[in-house]
Amino acid sequence: MALIVRARMRPVADSRGLPFVYLSDEWYYTTKRPFPPARHYGEYAQIENGVGMTRKLLEDWRLAKRSLHTGDRPIHSPRIGVITSVMAKPVMAKMMREAARMTVLEVRVVAVENQFFGPLVTVAGLLTAQDTLDAIAARFSDFTSGDLLLLPRVMLDNAGARFLDDMMVEEFRAQAPAPVIFAKTADEIVAALNTAVASPATLDGALA
Numbered sequence: 001m002a003l004i005v006r007a008r009m010r011p012v013a014d015s016r017g018l019p020f021v022y023l024s025d026e027w028y029y030t031t032k033r034p035f036p037p038a039r040h041y042g043e044y045a046q047i048e049n050g051v052g053m054t055r056k057l058l059e060d061w062r063l064a065k066r067s068l069h070t071g072d073r074p075i076h077s078p079r080i081g082v083i084t085s086v087m088a089k090p091v092m093a094k095m096m097r098e099a100a101r102m103t104v105l106e107v108r109v110v111a112v113e114n115q116f117f118g119p120l121v122t123v124a125g126l127l128t129a130q131d132t133l134d135a136i137a138a139r140f141s142d143f144t145s146g147d148l149l150l151l152p153r154v155m156l157d158n159a160g161a162r163f164l165d166d167m168m169v170e171e172f173r174a175q176a177p178a179p180v181i182f183a184k185t186a187d188e189i190v191a192a193l194n195t196a197v198a199s200p201a202t203l204d205g206a207l208a
Contacts, residue, residue, distance in 0.1 A: 022051045026123070029054075029087045054091055060186035061095050067190050068102050069197045077106045078196045079147040081140045081178070083132060085124035086111045088152075095189075103197050110139045116165065124152040129167035133175055143178040148196045153184035 028035050038059050041052035084092040089111040096107040112135040114121045116128045136149065143149070156162065160182065161169055173180050181192040 022046055024050045025052070025054045026050060026087065029090075054088075057186055058091065058095075061189070064186040064190045065095075065098060065102065067194070068099060069194045070103055077104050079106045079108065079143065080193065080196050081136070081143060081147065081149045082107060082109045083135070083149060083151045084109060084111055085127060085152070086113060086119075086122040088124060099193055103193065105193060105196060108139070110135055125154045126164065127155050128165035129155075129163035129172050130165055132163075133172065136176060140177060145178060147178040148192065149176055149178050149180045150189065150192050151180060151182050153182040153188070156182060 022041070025035070027033075035055045035058070038055055041047075041055060044052045044056055047053050047056060082092055082096055089109060093109045096109050099105060100107045112127050112132050113119050114127060115131050115134070117126055132151070132155070136143075140147075140149065153160065155164070156169065163169075163172065169180075169182075181195070183189045183192050
């Protein structure tokens with residue numbers, strides 16, 4: 001069915017040449033087909049419904065990464081652990097490989113499997129604090145206060161204070177082995193990476 005819709009999207013368009021029907025990002029992740037170019041989404045009118053979010057992130061990252069701080073190569077490179085969903089891991093891993101090449105950072109990308117709702121649920125917005133802490137304990141047990149954990153902002157409520165399983169951000173941070181930053185946009189990701197590059201030894205104070 002999705003292939004039929006995709007084939008009909010081009011002829012069924014509005015006055016600007018944009019399709020009336022879009023496939024969600026999830027379809028492209030699941031089928032491993034390339035995401036359409038930015039022009040396909042116009043003004044990203046359906047982005048809050050999961051349509052075009054990945055393409056916009058990639059386009060914003062292409063520009064934002066130019067602001068990454070390279071830093072001087074230290075004896076021990078600052079480490080950053082990037083927490084993401086199973087679905088988004090391929091895209092985040094690609095972005096972080098680029099970041100690692102451009103900076104002094106050692107980047108580790110880990111996808112959290114959803115135990116709360118089950119492994120078939122693979123989006124970041126439905127990950128819980130406890131599942132995330134379990135993944136951190138398993139994959140980042142060597143992290144300390146001089147490292148950094150970067151999590152998707154979509155895991156939190158609108159106020160940015162609470163996870164889906166009602167754990168508060170303060171409690172989460174208290175249990176994490178390293179300072180935690182939440183990011184939503186490419187600019188926020190770059191800002192977090194630059195924080196780690198600039199002051200890896202003082203992250204606790206900078207993020208408190």
